[in-house]
Amino acid sequence: MAEEATVAANEAVEEAALATPYLKTLMRLLRAHDSFGAWERKSDVELLADYVLTREERRRIPIVGDPDPDTLMRMEQFYAAVGLCVESETGLVATPMMTMHPEGFGRVVLIAGRLVVLSRHVRDVHRYGYDSLATLAAEGTKFVAAAVALINSHPEVARA
Amino acid sequence: MAEEATVAANEAVEEAALATPYLKTLMRLLRAHDSFGAWERKSDVELLADYVLTREERRRIPIVGDPDPDTLMRMEQFYAAVGLCVESETGLVATPMMTMHPEGFGRVVLIAGRLVVLSRHVRDVHRYGYDSLATLAAEGTKFVAAAVALINSHPEVARA
Numbered sequence: 001m002a003e004e005a006t007v008a009a010n011e012a013v014e015e016a017a018l019a020t021p022y023l024k025t026l027m028r029l030l031r032a033h034d035s036f037g038a039w040e041r042k043s044d045v046e047l048l049a050d051y052v053l054t055r056e057e058r059r060r061i062p063i064v065g066d067p068d069p070d071t072l073m074r075m076e077q078f079y080a081a082v083g084l085c086v087e088s089e090t091g092l093v094a095t096p097m098m099t100m101h102p103e104g105f106g107r108v109v110l111i112a113g114r115l116v117v118l119s120r121h122v123r124d125v126h127r128y129g130y131d132s133l134a135t136l137a138a139e140g141t142k143f144v145a146a147a148v149a150l151i152n153s154h155p156e157v158a159r160a
Numbered sequence: 161m162a163e164e165a166t167v168a169a170n171e172a173v174e175e176a177a178l179a180t181p182y183l184k185t186l187m188r189l190l191r192a193h194d195s196f197g198a199w200e201r202k203s204d205v206e207l208l209a210d211y212v213l214t215r216e217e218r219r220r221i222p223i224v225g226d227p228d229p230d231t232l233m234r235m236e237q238f239y240a241a242v243g244l245c246v247e248s249e250t251g252l253v254a255t256p257m258m259t260m261h262p263e264g265f266g267r268v269v270l271i272a273g274r275l276v277v278l279s280r281h282v283r284d285v286h287r288y289g290y291d292s293l294a295t296l297a298a299e300g301t302k303f304v305a306a307a308v309a310l311i312n313s314h315p316e317v318a319r320a
Contacts, residue, residue: 109269111279115274115317
């Protein structure tokens, strides 16, 4: 009985995550890149499944050698979706720039006008992923909120 | 006689360019990367010679295929030197970020704190070069001045 309740609770959390503007945007972005319709029959959850890695799964990915291009692509889309959400909230385009060392560390920024609205140093990109859809949604939403707050405190720089 | 005067005038202009803080910084940077001492016996002018391309020379470089890695490196050093000059004038580190499409166009930014102190879209990178050392010095110096001015108008963003 307790187990059933947990499953139901998890499903509710997942539903809530999928309904966030951030995950909706990320999903739209992923589908927009699906030029060949390969993911057409995939549900939203299936589409986002690659973002979710358990601690164990992460640990099993070696961090030697180049990161998987699909992983890099997923990370780029993550930040691009943050940019799109920032745009829909503020009307200002926030462009991502990513520089990545082939060994899997690098820097990601989102730029609006002359303002760096997000700046992150990333490492062990090979293992990029989130514990759950809820974490993914929360992280994305957090970055959007921080970027929007920054734009609101320096609107003249963001509009420059 | 007129020709001699022109040569002398050109030399004076070149001397003046080499004495600018910008070109001195660029030179220091190039020498700092000379780990194997390959350029030890090269004079400053010889070292900077690769930055100078006449209109004709530029036109002869094909813009199909990947840009020469040396050319890309030179461009990176150009902007990194702008960053170093900004730092020596303001005390704030200005970090370069460059994203380049393999076909030779891309974007370069210099970031100090949360401020984008320089932002340039570049193209036909294959043909990157300047008409003369004087032009090279003038361009670098111009970018430094613009970046410093921007920092001075938004010090709180640059220090964020």
